[in-house]
Amino acid sequence: MPGMNDIYTLRHGLLAFMARAALLEKAQKTVDIQYYIWRRDLSGMSMMRLVLATAQRGVKVRLLIDDNNSKQIIPHLNYLALHPLIEVKIFNPGSWRKWRWLNYITDFSMANRRMHNKSLIMDNQAAVVGGRNIGDEYFEASEGTSFVDLDVVVKGKTVEEMTSSFQIYWDSEWAKPLAVVDPVNGETATRVWEKDTALLLHSQRAQQYQEMILEALDFFLKEKPISGIVHFLADPPEKMETQRRSTFGILSEIMRQFGEAKKQLFLVSPYFVPGKRGTEQIAALARKGVRVAVLTNSLSATDVPAVHAGYRKRRKTLLRAGVEIFEIMSLSDYPKKFSFRKTFKVSSQASLHAKTFSIDDQKVFVGSFNLDPRSMAINTEMGVVIESEELAQQMHAAFMEHIPENSYRVFLDGRGKVCWRSLESGQEKIWTKEPESTFSQRVIVAVISRLPVEWLL
Numbered sequence: 424m425p426g427m428n429d430i431y432t433l434r435h436g437l438l439a440f441m442a443r444a445a446l447l448e449k450a451q452k453t454v455d456i457q458y459y460i461w462r463r464d465l466s467g468m469s470m471m472r473l474v475l476a477t478a479q480r481g482v483k484v485r486l487l488i489d490d491n492n493s494k495q496i497i498p499h500l501n502y503l504a505l506h507p508l509i510e511v512k513i514f515n516p517g518s519w520r521k522w523r524w525l526n527y528i529t530d531f532s533m534a535n536r537r538m539h540n541k542s543l544i545m546d547n548q549a550a551v552v553g554g555r556n557i558g559d560e561y562f563e564a565s566e567g568t569s570f571v572d573l574d575v576v577v578k579g580k581t582v583e584e585m586t587s588s589f590q591i592y593w594d595s596e597w598a599k600p601l602a603v604v605d606p607v608n609g610e611t612a613t614r615v616w617e618k619d620t621a622l623l624l625h626s627q628r629a630q631q632y633q634e635m636i637l638e639a640l641d642f643f644l645k646e647k648p649i650s651g652i653v654h655f656l657a658d659p660p661e662k663m664e665t666q667r668r669s670t671f672g673i674l675s676e677i678m679r680q681f682g683e684a685k686k687q688l689f690l691v692s693p694y695f696v697p698g699k700r701g702t703e704q705i706a707a708l709a710r711k712g713v714r715v716a717v718l719t720n721s722l723s724a725t726d727v728p729a730v731h732a733g734y735r736k737r738r739k740t741l742l743r744a745g746v747e748i749f750e751i752m753s754l755s756d757y758p759k760k761f762s763f764r765k766t767f768k769v770s771s772q773a774s775l776h777a778k779t780f781s782i783d784d785q786k787v788f789v790g791s792f793n794l795d796p797r798s799m800a801i802n803t804e805m806g807v808v809i810e811s812e813e814l815a816q817q818m819h820a821a822f823m824e825h826i827p828e829n830s831y832r833v834f835l836d837g838r839g840k841v842c843w844r845s846l847e848s849g850q851e852k853i854w855t856k857e858p859e860s861t862f863s864q865r866v867i868v869a870v871i872s873r874l875p876v877e878w879l880l
Contacts, residue, residue, distance in 0.1 A: 428579030429648035430809060432789075434821065436563035437639035439555055439574050440466055444636070446545040446576075447477045455544040455589045457487045459537055459791070462558030463495045464565075465632060468623045470557050471499055478508040485509075487593060489538040490516040490604075494523060498615040501607040511601040512593065514538040515663060520605060536663055538592070539791045539802040547586045549578040552807055553789050554778045561776070564632055568726070570776035571751065573691075575789050577807060581653040588657040588805065595660040651811030656790065658803040673792055673806065674799050678704065680808060686783045687714040689822045693775040695719035696733035696795035697741075706744035714747070718822060720775045721750035721831055721843075722868060723859035730795065732871035738833065738841060748833040749826055750843070751775045753859060773829075778806070781818045786810050831858050 433439040447454060454477055461467055478484050486500065490513050493500070504511045517526030517534055526534040544550040553574025559565035561572055577585075592598060623629060658672035681688060681704060688708060695717060697705060709715045722731050742748060753772055781787045790806015792798045826832070831843040831854065843854035857865055 427650060428577050428581050428653045430578075430651055430653065430811065430814060431576040431646060431648050432814065432817065433551070433553065433574040433576065435639065435642075436555075436561060436569065436572070437635055438643050439551075439553075439572070440470075440562040440564075441636050441639050441643060442574070442576050443470065443543050443551055444473050446543060446549060446551065447473045450477055450480075450482045450545045452482060452546050453544075454482055454484045454546075455487075455542075455586060455593075456485065457538070457540050457542050457589055457592065458557055459489045459539045459541060460492045460556035460558060461488055461496055462556075463499065463619065464559045465623050465629055466559050466562040466564045467496070467557050468499070468619055469629070469632075471496075471503060472620065472624060474509070475503055475506065478503075478506045481508065483508050483510075485589075485593060486511045487514055487538075487589070487598060488512075489514045491537055497601075497605045498607050498612050499619065500601055501605070501609075502612040502616040504601055505609055505612065512598040513601055513604045514592070514599075515597045516599050516604045533663070535801060537797075537802040538597075538660075539798065540592070540657070540805045541791050542585060542589070542805065544582060544585050544589060548582055549576060550582045550585050551576050552585065552805065554776055554791060563635070568772040568774050571773055573777035573779055573789055575807065575809070577653055578648070579653065581655050581807070584655040585657075588655070592660050592803075597660055597663050649811055649814050649817075651809045651814060654808040654810075655805075656808060657805040660803060662803050673790075673804050676808075677788065677792065680782060680786065680788065681705070681708065681780075684708055684713050684715075684782045687716070688780060688782055689716050689718075689819060690780045690794065691718045691775070691777050691822065692780075692794040693720050693725070693777070694727065694730045694793040694795045694797070696730055696793075697737055698733075698796055698799070699737075701794060701799075702737045702740055705746060706741055709741075709745040715745070716747040716749065716822070717741070718749045718751065718775065718830065721752060721859070722857040722864055724751050724753035724774050726774050728864060728868055729871050732868045733795070735868060735872045739835070739839070742833065742835050742841070749830040750833060750858075751830050752845070779818065781815045781822070784812060784815045784819060787815050787818050 433442055474484055493513060500511045503509045515536060517523055519525040541556060542550055542552045551574050554572045555561040555574050560568055560570050656673045656676055662672055705715055725731050778791060778793055779789050787809045788806055792804040792806050798804050831845050833843055836842050843858050845852045
């Protein structure tokens with residue numbers, strides 16, 4: 424059938440790393456890589472080394488990286504670009520390179536925009552797409568906070584659409600060759616590369632991580648693909664033009680999908696700032712009898728407290744309409760439940776980063792799109808809508824897994840005040856203030872929520 428593909432879900436961080444590594448290893452002709460963030464850490468440098476090994480086998484590799492978080496890896500990208508089969512471009516580079524903060528003063532509108540897309544495409548045949556960037560917190564390599572995230576591997580004809588989208592971005596006026604934007608001489612690039620690889624990749628910690636990846640491989644080989652019709656969604660790079668804003672692209676299709684819900688809509692968004700219009704649409708669904716449930720970060724779990732302020736403004740309205748809201752705990756068992764670690768310290772700190780929704784146990788969206796003004800109108804985004812009852816039911820089960828042990832249930836008490844309910848060791852606990860948050864966190868969020876800055880979040 425048109426659009427029918429094989430799909431593998433990647434809920435575990437190690438599996439997500441391994442899937443990308445496997446696509447790089449299996450590539451025969453081309454690899455196209457597009458990311459918002461690429462860290463200079465254990466998993467980031469390991470992935471770069473795999474990229475280099477792929478090119479050394481004769482595979483052409485193209486890397487397209489957003490400029491916003493690129494400063495720390497520029498020398499490493501320059502080292503990769505020394506290879507004749509690796510091309511590197513920077514998306515939306517600011518004019519100021521050394522003092523980058525000056526870009527926000529001289530051209531705030533452009534500096535505030537991001538290419539938030541995340542994909543790795545192999546031979547125009549298989550691709551990883553989802554919420555993860557490249558970095559330790561996404562791949563179970565961090566001893567600090569672990570991100571609860573989700574990717575899928577898609578194999579089939581739909582990947583051709585992803586390749587076409589990548590090509591459009593690659594050819595766009597906002598994608599500039601690294602050699603033009605941030606040239607580094609070969610000696611400097613080589614020296615930095617060798618220093619960082621020696622520190623990170625030849626350490627005992629790196630060896631332990633490699634052992635865990637092999638353990639994850641045994642698990643992954645037992646997984647069976649799910650078949651489904653896949654619809655690829657992507658904003659065009661022209662969204663970078665301020666005058667065009669949110670008049671086209673992924674947002675309109677996602678809102679259309681929401682409107683098709685007849686029984687239930689389960690929404691997972693770490694940065695949940697639906698705004699006035701989005702709040703009205705979600706509330707209207709709930710009033711029509713559709714079960715609407717939202718999983719987002721609690722104040723103590725979020726990595727961007729200012730975003731919580733925008734969500735806080737809409738929380739009561741949604742609850743009054745009958746929307747169920749759950750906030751993930753920062754001290755969650757999630758990293759332990761989905762960890763293959765035997766030698767690493769297992770962090771108990773969790774922060775939600777997955778962006779997904781399921782409709783009527785029929786469809787699932789997985790991608791980079793948050794339900795917030797930034798994804799709607801400022802950043803470019805991408806994702807896939809998958810028509811598969813099996814996958815939708817799996818996602819429903821995964822959603823429910825956070826309830827009740829790993830999340831707070833938000834509700835209104837008899838006086839209409841927001842409260843939180845948690846279950847700890849089988850005992851119910853009621854919170855009348857943002858759970859596990861500090862006084863200063865609550866004050867900051869309260870102040871920001873009263874300012875007209877929701878469009879920035």
